[in-house]
Amino acid sequence: MATDVLEVALPSRLRRTIDGSTDLIFKILRIGLFYVGLILVWHLVASAGIWEDYQLPPPADVWDSLRRSWENGRLQDAIQTSMERLVIGFAISFVIGIAIGAAMGSFKYVDETVGSLVLGCQSLPSVCWLPLALLWFGLSEQAIIFVVLMGSVGSIAISARDGVRSIPPLLKRAGRTLGANPLQMLRYVILPGMIPSMVQGLKLGWSFAWRSLMAAELLYVSGGLGFLLQFGRELNNISQVVAVMLVIVAIGVAVDRVIFGRLDQWVRERWGLT
Amino acid sequence: MVTFAPAPAATIERRERQPLLSLSGVAKRFDTTRHITVALHDIDLEMAHGEFVCVVGPSGCGKTTLLNIVAGLEKVDSGEASFAGRPIRRPGPERVVVFQENALFPWLNVRANVELGLKIKGLNRRERRSLVDRYLDLVNLRRFEKAFIHELSGGMKQRVQLARALAVEPQMLLMDEPFAALDAQTRDILQEELQEIWQRTGATILFITHNVREAVILADRVLVMTPQPGTFKREFVVDIPHPRSFDSPHVVELAADVRAELQHEVFVASGEDGRRGH
Secondary structure, eight states: OOTTTHHHHHHHHHHHHHHHHOOOHHHHHHHHHHHHHOOOOHHHHHHHSSSSSTSOOOOOHHHHHHHHHTTTHHHHHHHHHHHHHHHHHHHHHHHHHHHHHHHHHHHHHHHHHHHHHHHHTTOOOOGGGHHHHHHHHHHSSHHHHHHHHHHHHHHHHHHHHHHHHSSSSHHHHHHHHHOOHHHIIIIIIHHHHHHHHHHHHHHHHHHHHHHHHHHHHSSSSSSSHEEEEEEEEHTOHHHHHHHHHHHHHHHHHIIIIIIIIIHHHHHHHHOEEE | OOOOOOHHHHHHHHHHHHSSEEEEEEEEEEEEEEEEEEEEEEEEEEEEEEEEEEEEEEETTTHHHHHHHHTTTTTOOOEEEETTTOOOSOOTTTTTEOOOOOOOOOTTTTHHHHHHHHHHTTHHHHHHHHHHHHHHHHOOOOOGGGGGGGGOHHHHHHHHHHHHHTTTTOSSSEEEETTTTOOOOHHHHHHHHHHHHHHOOOOOOEEESSSSSHHHHHSSSSEEEEEETBBBEEEOOOOOSSOOOOTTTHHHHHHHHHHHHHHHHHHTTTTTTTTOOO
16 A cells, blocks of 8 residues: 555665765866866965955965964864864753743743843844953853853754744644653653754854854954964964964854754654755 | 433443443533633543444534543543543543544654653663564554654554554553545555454554444444534444444444434534435
8 A cells, every 4th residue: 555655765765865966076066166266366366466465365375374283283273172162162052042942932931031031132242241251250261151152042042942832732742642741741752843943043053153252262362263363463474364264164164064964964854854 | 402312231231340431421611702612511431441432423523622531631621531440630651642643753763653652651672672563563564664754654654653552552542533634545454454453452442533434343332423512412332243344234234324313413403404415
């Protein structure tokens, strides 16, 4: 009877993968061509002598600067410092955001009160918290992690609220009729059920966290990529500034593609969204 | 408004045993701003262990409300609903529901869906594995244990729901029009499978449907329910041996009786007495 559904589905999934990989090669080629062109234009403009080298460094200088910072290990140190702050800050805001958001989604009163506060805080760039954070936590890691937290917790909370609301009531009834107590409902039904509508929110939270971290590191000097960038500016080493900018972009894109791309794909596969 | 037909002897005999489910004088209202709907009025029902009872009625007669009350998903306004001697207050794994729509968890594959109730129950990995295997085999879905829910057909989804409900080994299975959304052929197959499963497991089943033939094929007793207010109009005892085929003369004859009872009541309720054209 219905068994043919799967027998058709499996080969077509395979076929999609094969088509997908040739598509992917062409896509990478197209994108690669664009960036090679862009670097060429950059090189030509820089060597035309309109701007001085300290205003617009040629790509070769940036590359040298990148290699130098890599070879003396400063770049890796900076990346490590920044990533540690980011991961810790994002992890804390993940937990707090889901807790607040789940409460907002479940209780109207919490949504009206805490929800409005969260929305209000969303309009405040999180680096504005830095002066207060420095007062509260001193010149410490905690201060910068606090800024990262404030940057991402709002969008995670809002997406968690929407996630709770988007769970079909039927699934909640199914969980209850299988005998789940409130804690088990949370663990087995609510939390997993929130995932599809949270993917975008987590992504957004992550990029806010990343921006907040860079802003905070630029202002508050103590290691990290933002500091390396600021250091380049102070030494008038503009190729280092551009090199660090490129690293910041590369990390942002890589995390987005690798971690959130996978999460997105997992959701699509499980839920059957295409 | 409705007079009850005298209960057949078989029912009286059953009532002398300790009932598993007992509803007496159950009533339920739904208040909206416009009007009050009496969903259920003066419902009495007793079910013994191992019984298969079908409630048939037109849509909107309150049969799903009745099932939800037994499930503990809704509360009674008056009357008493008790299960195994204790009042029903909340849902519980001793009364699992198989829903009409796809109520499977999309983030879990077939196997994990069936397993979830056992995790909730707190069984260990080994116990869970053997129960899940047993019930996946029972519904013939072992081959598809790794499949995602959206890859299954409607009939397969309902079989997974059935396996998930049976796996927690409830004392009573509550089925809310589980085959209503399926095509006719799949429905026939699943009715046959359910008969077989019921005979093999000895489950106690309360089954809601608007399909008279389905009720007659499956049940020991068929209760005809009529709307506004939802009450039981009449009870039919089905003593045709299993497996029942839908074209056996006994089934056809009894189904006709049930249908006549049902139609009469529907036409009276909608004020269209006399014109029975379809």
